[in-house]
Amino acid sequence: MALVRVAVPIPLAREEALVYEIPEEDTPEVGLRVLVPVGPRRVWGTVLGIESRTPGFRVRKISGVPEPRLVVTPELLTLCRWVADYYAAGLSEVLQAAVPSPGGLTRRAPRATAEEEVAWLAGAPPERGELNEEQGAALTALEAAVRARAFGAFLLFGVTGSGKTAVYLHAAAEALRDQGQALILVPEIALSPQTLDSFRRAGFGRVALYHSTLRPRERADVWRAAAAGEVDLVVGTRSAVFLPFRNLRLIVVDEEQDQAYKQDDAPRYHARDVALVRAQRLGGVVVLASATPSLETFARVKRGRCGLLSLPRRIDGRPLPTVRITDLRARPAQGAPVAAGVPTGAARFLGVPLVEAMARTLERREQAILFLNRRGHSTYLQCRGCGEVARCERCDVSYTVHLADQTLLCHYCGAERALRPACAKCGASNLWFGGVGIQRVERETARLFPAARIARLDFDATRKRGSAASILGAFRAGETDFLLGTQMVAKGFDFPLVTLVGIIVADLQLYLPDFRAAERTFQLLTQVAGRAGRGDRAGEVILQTYDPDHPALRCAAAQDFEMFYEQEAAERRELHYPPFGHLVEIEVRGAKKERVVRDWDNRGKVTMRDEFRPGRRANIVRNGVQRQVHDLARIRRDIASRAMDQIAVEHEHSARLTCCRHDATLIHKARHGLVVERPQWVRGRLKVMACLQVASLVRLRHK
Numbered sequence: 178m179a180l181v182r183v184a185v186p187i188p189l190a191r192e193e194a195l196v197y198e199i200p201e202e203d204t205p206e207v208g209l210r211v212l213v214p215v216g217p218r219r220v221w222g223t224v225l226g227i228e229s230r231t232p233g234f235r236v237r238k239i240s241g242v243p244e245p246r247l248v249v250t251p252e253l254l255t256l257c258r259w260v261a262d263y264y265a266a267g268l269s270e271v272l273q274a275a276v277p278s279p280g281g282l283t284r285r286a287p288r289a290t291a292e293e294e295v296a297w298l299a300g301a302p303p304e305r306g307e308l309n310e311e312q313g314a315a316l317t318a319l320e321a322a323v324r325a326r327a328f329g330a331f332l333l334f335g336v337t338g339s340g341k342t343a344v345y346l347h348a349a350a351e352a353l354r355d356q357g358q359a360l361i362l363v364p365e366i367a368l369s370p371q372t373l374d375s376f377r378r379a380g381f382g383r384v385a386l387y388h389s390t391l392r393p394r395e396r397a398d399v400w401r402a403a404a405a406g407e408v409d410l411v412v413g414t415r416s417a418v419f420l421p422f423r424n425l426r427l428i429v430v431d432e433e434q435d436q437a438y439k440q441d442d443a444p445r446y447h448a449r450d451v452a453l454v455r456a457q458r459l460g461g462v463v464v465l466a467s468a469t470p471s472l473e474t475f476a477r478v479k480r481g482r483c484g485l486l487s488l489p490r491r492i493d494g495r496p497l498p499t500v501r502i503t504d505l506r507a508r509p510a511q512g513a514p515v516a517a518g519v520p521t522g523a524a525r526f527l528g529v530p531l532v533e534a535m536a537r538t539l540e541r542r543e544q545a546i547l548f549l550n551r552r553g554h555s556t557y558l559q560c561r562g563c564g565e566v567a568r569c570e571r572c573d574v575s576y577t578v579h580l581a582d583q584t585l586l587c588h589y590c591g592a593e594r595a596l597r598p599a600c601a602k603c604g605a606s607n608l609w610f611g612g613v614g615i616q617r618v619e620r621e622t623a624r625l626f627p628a629a630r631i632a633r634l635d636f637d638a639t640r641k642r643g644s645a646a647s648i649l650g651a652f653r654a655g656e657t658d659f660l661l662g663t664q665m666v667a668k669g670f671d672f673p674l675v676t677l678v679g680i681i682v683a684d685l686q687l688y689l690p691d692f693r694a695a696e697r698t699f700q701l702l703t704q705v706a707g708r709a710g711r712g713d714r715a716g717e718v719i720l721q722t723y724d725p726d727h728p729a730l731r732c733a734a735a736q737d738f739e740m741f742y743e744q745e746a747a748e749r750r751e752l753h754y755p756p757f758g759h760l761v762e763i764e765v766r767g768a769k770k771e772r773v774v775r776d777w778d779n780r781g782k783v784t785m786r787d788e789f790r791p792g793r794r795a796n797i798v799r800n801g802v803q804r805q806v807h808d809l810a811r812i813r814r815d816i817a818s819r820a821m822d823q824i825a826v827e828h829e830h831s832a833r834l835t836c837c838r839h840d841a842t843l844i845h846k847a848r849h850g851l852v853v854e855r856p857q858w859v860r861g862r863l864k865v866m867a868c869l870q871v872a873s874l875v876r877l878r879h880k
Contacts, residue, residue: 180228180236181205183213184269185220193268196228198238208249210279212240221279223249223272243279247397250404250421256455257419266444274444275419277396302379303343303492311335312344315486319348319464323357323426328457332433332478333466335488336736337707338495338671341466342372344488345429346379348464352427353381353409359427360420361412362448364435366390367634367645368669372431373412387413387420390642415440415448418455426461428452432668433465433474434700449474468707468738469700472749475742476756491711498678498709498716500734502725503528505682524625526618531679531719532625538677539629539658543714545677547622547661548705549615550685552588552635554580556612558596562605579637581616618681619661626659634662667705673712678705683722683730692754695729699741702733 179201182194189195197213199205209224219240249257249272257275261268308316315333322329335341349359361376363369366388376384385399385408402408404421411417415438418428430438430449438448449465456463465474465483477483491497505528524532538545557575558567567576569587576585576594583596599606610617619633632638632648639645645665652660653672660666686698702720710716722730732741750757 179205180231181211181239182225182228183211183222183239184225184267184272185213185215185222186267186269186273187215187220188267189269194225195222196232196236198236199224200238203239203242206246206248208251208254209242210247210249210276211242212279213237214240221273221276222269223254223276225254225268245401247276247279247400248404249276252459253419253421256451256458259454260444260446260451264444264446266446271444271446274416274440274446277400278393279397302346302375303340305347308340308343308347309490309492311488311490312340312492315344315488316347318484318486319344319462320351322462323348323351326426327460329462329484330453330456330477330482331462331464331484331486332470332474333464333486333488334470334738335466335468336491336497337468337704338491338497338711339468339488340492341468341488342375342431343492344486345427345431345464345466346375348462349376349381349410349427349429350379352462356406357424357426358403358406358408358422359410359429360417360422360425360452361410361429362417362431362438362452363412363414363669364432364437365665365668366414367639367649367665368431369412369414370646371649371670376410376412381410383407383409385411387411387417389414389416415446418448418451425455425459427464428456428461429464429466431466432704433467434469434471435668436697469703470738472696472742472745473756476746495710495713496715497736498706498718500706500718500720500736501530502730502734503530503719503721504725505721505723524621526613526621526681527625527679528719528721531721534677534717534719535622535626535659535679539626541676543676544652544655544657544672544674545659545679546666546672546675546705546708547618547659547679547681548663548666549613549618549661549681550664550701551612551614552579552616552637552663553577553586553614554616554620555610555614558585559609559611560600560603560605561607561609562600563603565600565602567601577614578610579616580610580620581637613682615661615663622659622661629658630656631659631661632657634660634665636663636665639665664701666708667701669704670708671711672708674714675708675712676710676714676716678709678716678718680705680718680720680722683720683733684724684727687724687727687729692749695727696741696745699729699733699738702730703736703738706733706736 179199180196181199183197184194195213195215197211199211205224205227207224207226211222211224212219213222214237253275257271258268260266261271305313305316319331322331333341333344345361349361352359361372363372369386369388373384373386385402387396387399391399399408399411400420403411404423406423411420413420430452433449440446440448453463455461467474474483478485527535535545555578558578559565567585568574569576569590569592571592572587572589574587574589577588578596579586580596585594585596587593598608600608615633615635616637619631622629623631632652634645634648638648648657648660649670651657655674680702683698683702686694686701688694691697706718706720709718718734720730720734724730728744729741732738732744746757749755752758
């Protein structure tokens with residue numbers, strides 16, 4: 178009888194694994210995926226090692242081993258341990274996110290999926306001799322780094338339409354020499370067919386697609402093929418960073434600034450940073466490609482920790498699109514006269530310059546993209562009789578109206594209820610649709626241009642498998658005149674017939690409670706503006722805003738990243754915000770408000786925010802954090818002087834502790850699921866959330 182330690186995807190109080198008995202006919206192997214009983218159910222776990230000591234309790238037997246075996250390689254297991262330690266997650270959680278279900282494992286080679294089979298009608302990528310001078314210089318540097326067989330990190334920084342894909346495509350060809358492998362990460366599933374098609378048209382034969390919406394068997398096929406060396410190149414989303422390659426020599430993180438690379442639930446890893454660590458351990462090369470790199474990445478370049486490869490102009494000398502800023506505060510009243518031939522119906526969300534430009538685009542048989550980064554039809558539903566706003570019972574936030582399927586949907590927890598014609602509180606039928614979403618813009622566009630062929634690309638329109646590829650394929654084929662969408666339309670697509678981009682409201686993200694709001698607004702607007710004029714015809718961008726003088730919008734209109742970086746970095750450096758400091762928030766979840774207040778009050782004076790309601794979390798904030806934003810420097814000094822070396826949590830409670838630390842990283846040593854989320858502004862306070870679930874003792878040390 179052999180005993181093995183198995184990591185299982187359940188929260189454990191003291192150990193990272195449970196002990197099981199493995200049958201004599203099965204050879205215990207570190208990394209082996211096994212099916213084990215946990216209570217009344219069976220789950221997939223990973224063997225971490227042999228247990229030499231006989232425990233003083235009854236040991237259960239494993240339920241089965243998949244055939245063929247699925248084994249996590251030693252290199253990947255080490256990487257998963259690093260992810261678990263760095264992001265303060267359980268090792269079993271990381272393994273659960275990294276490894277597909279063994280139940281779907283087969284011996285077949287990976288086959289083309291529905292997304293791969295869509296005809297993109299794109300021309301073959303340019304040959305090496307067709308690259309311009311800047312592309313050639315960048316490619317030469319990457320090929321030299323790949324041949325050196327040593328770790329190297331590069332930022333491939335080029336304006337939209339500068340040919341970044343062609344550069345890393347030829348670099349991948351160098352990486353595949355001598356049985357090497359390459360990984361291409363993309364932020365959105367919708368981008369993967371276009372990227373994969375580029376490599377196939379360039380002559381790459383053994384390529385595969387890997388993302389979360391593939392069937393379990395398809396994901397398992399790609400996993401097995403990568404481990405066996407049967408695929409040379411994989412295009413995938415963030416989870417593909419964990420594929421068990423045999424000889425990984427190049428990792429490309431396309432649109433590296435995109436927040437989609439950060440997982441929102443446990444384990445909260447960032448695929449870009451995991452790619453850097455993995456390449457460093459393997460002696461590979463990482464290419465971070467972007468027209469609007471994150472401030473963290475550009476700060477690495479400034480510090481000399483990452484090489485810079487610049488592509489300052491578009492291919493074939495094509496000009497960047499012209500950008501016109503439209504001040505929505507000065508727009509004419511509804512029904513005001515416009516140019517001849519332009520629809521005269523009242524346009525509530527499309528300004529006159531944009532409507533006129535759309536009419537000209539239709540006349541020239543060109544295409545346009547309309548962008549609004551907000552799903553649904555309206556942001557809230559309010560009764561004009563009693564003033565009641567329809568809210569989610571679980572989250573206490575307003576429902577978003579989705580008029581297309583007559584539902585009210587909570588975008589936080591996914592709760593859904595039918596849209597009724599009367600108020601649920603008073604029964605009145607006088608309901609008000611407040612705010613604007615992309616579905617509302619779609620209805621207005623269809624009313625103004627009844628002959629236009631319109632499609633929408635957002636999360637709701639792409640729920641069905643293969644629907645995103647179908648929508649994009651039809652638009653590329655010229656079967657659609659106007660493509661409306663959320664941030665999905667802003668990322669990396671190349672449509673030669675698009676000559677107009679309309680940004681409905683550029684301010685939506687600008688004033689969110691997040692210190693990165695200006696950065697994300699700049700990135701998103703620059704990216705979506707870059708979809709225009711990528712063919713032989715000049716492009717035009719109309720940017721509608723209520724704050725035309727905001728620096729982020731001015732920099733986006735000029736498509737000047739370095740000017741934006743200097744302005745934004747100066748502000749963050751002064752306040753010691755990332756990438757010039759670290760900020761942490763600790764959250765402890767539980768059920769009873771009174772016990773939370775009493776326990777936290779015993780460990781330091783706290784201030785209670787009046788936000789607690791039955792079924793919600795109690796929020797407790799240390800003194801000083803609720804002061805005004807302009808006083809953050811003094812608040813930071815006050816908090817830094819306080820003793821925060823140890824926090825003891827003896828019960829399952831609910832609390833929130835917010836602290837600002839600019840001089841050191843908060844190092845966490847927790848066994849119960851301390852996890853770090855992305856920073857955000859909340860009511861004038863900068864916060865990075867760290868969640869501790871049920872913990873008996875948590876120690877926090879400053880490094």
